[in-house]
Amino acid sequence: MSGMSRRKFLVTSLAGSAAVTLAPACKAMASGSFEGYPDGMGVLVDLTRCIGCRSCEAACNKEQGLAPPAQSFEDKSVFDQTFHGGQKRRTDENAYTVVNRYDPEGATKPVYRKSQCNHCNEPACLTSCFVNAYTKTREGAVIYNSKVCVGCRNCMIACPFQVPAYSYSSAFNPMIKKCIFCYETRLKNGQPPACVGICPQEALTFGYRDELLKIGRARIKANPDRYVDHIYGESEVGGTAWMYLSSAPFEQVGFDTTMGKEPIINNVKDFLGTVPMVLAIWPALFTGFHLLAKRQEHGTEGDHSNNEES
């Protein structure tokens, strides 16, 4: 793990158990304005280029050594599969990325959307994890340490993109399964992830996140009729390393467009802010109450059994 995460830095800078208890609040104050590491990498997914060949799924399967799928990666019938309540396919323990087909209104041809971990600048999974199993690396990947994971699955609750999956079928070593940006095998060696490498259309453009934003804007500017004027992920939940361009309105091709620009952790700050206050004020306040009550008691009854206190 070459990148020392900001979180880790914070933790190391806090000492002692008192600090540990107070830390949530400290962290809350430090967060919210983080825009990613300057040399963080990312991927720009251009839905107008994707042809739904599913090569990225195959490459991911091979690179990450995942279990072989029930159906061939050439089988396009998976696009017609629906699950629970009309849900399309989603990432799971054997598929860190999936491509789904959408037919937005008025579009002449289907739009394919690849989903995988978006590698947030301020990952909700990371901030919700009580054993710090997640790390946002300097290179931009959000990676996961299964060695410390207790299996509370809070990260799955927290992830606004519904990405982390859990190996529920395992009784003895279940763990979170999600895209890790091919961190161990490629990203940290200066290579693009497997899906980017395989994509025939370069629907996936790999590069520095800030460069990708320039590229995205340039594409929109050069082809204003082809693109919705928005880069999804530029600012959603504090910005993500993986970002999207689309010809169709994002909400029609499987994106949640209601999540706002604030990192998820900002929602939790109202509570985290009260922690130091309660820790600091309550002892004095309630001990004070106790003393008041006792004094009164001594005045009136005076013989109460707990007079051996204090």
Next chain:
Amino acid sequence: MRLLVTSLFGIFLTLAAAGLASAAAPPGMVTLDTLSEHFAGVSFDHQLHQDLATCDKCHHHTTGETAEPQCAGCHQGRTTATVACRDCHSTQPFSAAFIREKERDRGRYHIDKPGLKAAYHRNCFNCHEESGGPTGCEDCHAKTPAGTVFYNPGSQSAKPAAGAH
């Protein structure tokens, strides 16, 4: 293995492109197979496509003409030393070295130039899609045994001996 395939692919591209560039007259058949890994090379009937479209449809501006107004400002009427795809489109568009180079070159205009594989596919596929040409993967290039395994990892593990089919 991957490295080997990639480098073989690179060599092939170089050869193909060299063939293209050196010929003053347009070639008849071109074999595009430098990048082949999961799919075999493409036997490209240049003559056939020449009859179907103008040069700039594929060669953007390098033949001296361009219909794209964005390109015309700089490239109209200026032929280049090469018309080969690989001379402009990198086989490794996302290598660390290439990305660093782009990063250093702040004034670069073409910040979004596709790699060679995408240049081929997007040029061919998009046009085929518009004009009703074949768009299936194996309409242009046959799948290699490696490709069959790659896209069907399940069948591979079920029949370990069947890798050669």
Next chain:
Amino acid sequence: MKTMIALGIKPVDSQERAPGRRWSLLEKVLLGLTPRQYLSQAVRNPMNWILGLAMVVGLPFILERFIFGLGAVTHSSNDYPWGLFLGFGLFCMVPLSASGFMLGTTVEIFGRHDFEPIERLALLNGLLGYLFAVVYLLVDLGQPWRLPYPMTVAFGPAAVLFLVGWHVATYLSVQIAEVSASFFEWMNWLWGKRFIRRIAVGLTVSGIILSTLHQGALGALFTYAPGKIHPLWYSSSFQWIHFFCSSIPGGLCMVIAVSTIVSKTMAWRCDETFKNSLDRLTVSLAKGASMGLITYLTIKLIAVAHDNEWAYLATGWGQWYLFEIFFGVVLPLVLFARGIRYNQVGLIRFAAFVTIFGIVLNRLNTALVAFNWKLYQEIPHWKEIVISLAIFALYVATYRFILYRLPILFAMKPLPQEVPVAAAETVRAHNTPEPAPVAAYRTGLDK
């Protein structure tokens, strides 16, 4: 047990079986009955059969869960990571166990010693609720053997769950210490009881701090999922206050409910002080619960106004929300008001059960029903329900086992001050000069 008492058998309520002859530990455990008598009363009690059945049916599925994984017995999925084990076991058990710190505060901090007869029940209710919330958690965690990790191996101090973990663990210790006073009294280890008495205020204050924070933190856990929970059940500013506030009536009503049940089903175990003060205390507890409920209702409405969610009330979700608010909060408030006004204790007891229903409904709504409201609704696997019931049966059985024995509902009669010389050899250890201050815990008894 009633039959035994009808036969003239008196369950253990003192240290001495007869003057100079102390109860042995085994005799205490068997309530002073012979093994044969004990077994026959246990077999006669239908509740034992019901609890036993629930546990026997649930056990194979619990084993299945640990052998074949969570996937085998739950509908927990990648979309619904949390099911009934946490939705009910953690999010409902914890607020219903807020009684420990509520009554602790009332008695120890505010000096309302008139609540003492019920304080120990409230403390025990708190301890067992938390303990079994942890049991549910252990069943639900992917790798339960790593539960101590956030305290020992890897720290994620920015996470709300980190706070919950630490606080529940610490608070469990605090509650064990608080309840151990009864245990020490039962064992006649008066040094232990005196020690607990000495640190009682410290324990109680730390209980308040820990409770305020983790009751709220359970609510704050859901603020990680702003887009997933229906806006009517979600409030980034108020979620923790909702959970904290509702835990106050939750804990108090649980004490009313449990005391109602025990006064009906194990009246033999309740001493006169408990029985005589119960109606008065129930009314007092109801007053506290009403204050909590009205605060809760107000903040619930403020939250709707704050995020301007009025339009949602017109939808189907809104009706379900109004159902929860009406039957879970407004109705018990009205019943409490009437019960307190006209001193109708029966009505208050009913209202307490309604409040508990309301709290449980709220937690299940937040954790399961309104969760993923944009996706689809998940119904827990029937095996999840069976396992949850089995654990709940174990909870009830443990609760009952302790209530039967420890001086929770009754006071343990201390050894007489003068130990006859002849009995000195059997009562070797009894050299504590003055058990009086602690034994006067229930002053009424000494008269």
